[in-house]
Amino acid sequence: MANNTQMNENERGIFKLHGITGMLVAVVLLLTILVVLVFNGVLVQQREASNAYQINQDLNALKANSPDNYKHYQLIGNGK
Structure with missing residues (x-):
């Protein structure tokens, strides 16, 4: 077996x-x-x-995958 x-x-x-x-x-x-x-x-x-943002400058100033893009916008939301 x-x-x-x-x-x-x-x-x-x-x-x-x-x-x-x-x-x-x-x-x-x-x-x-x-x-x-x-x-x-x-x-x-x-x-x-609720975290909206506003672009401060021309959209053409933004570059793809650039670490400096944060300089071109500011948060206007309440940011909870």
């Missing part, structure tokens, strides 16, 4: 999830992750919506 590939009922792992149970656990986990990320995204959007 060295090549016996049949599994007896008492040899199954306790924590193995197959079929519909494993699918439901995976779906619940993915939905939980989705809810947490959307909730945090909404909170960030609400927090940053």
Whole structure:
């Protein structure tokens, strides 16, 4: 019986999830992750919506990926 590939009922792992149970656990986990990320995204959007800014100079003075761009605008929001 060295090549016996049949599994007896008492040899199954306790924590193995197959079929519909494993699918439901995976779906619940993915939905939980989705809810947490959307909730945090909404909170960030609400927090940053009050941080408006005004450009002090001509838009052409701004350069892509320049570390000096902060000199060309000022925050006018309440900054909570």
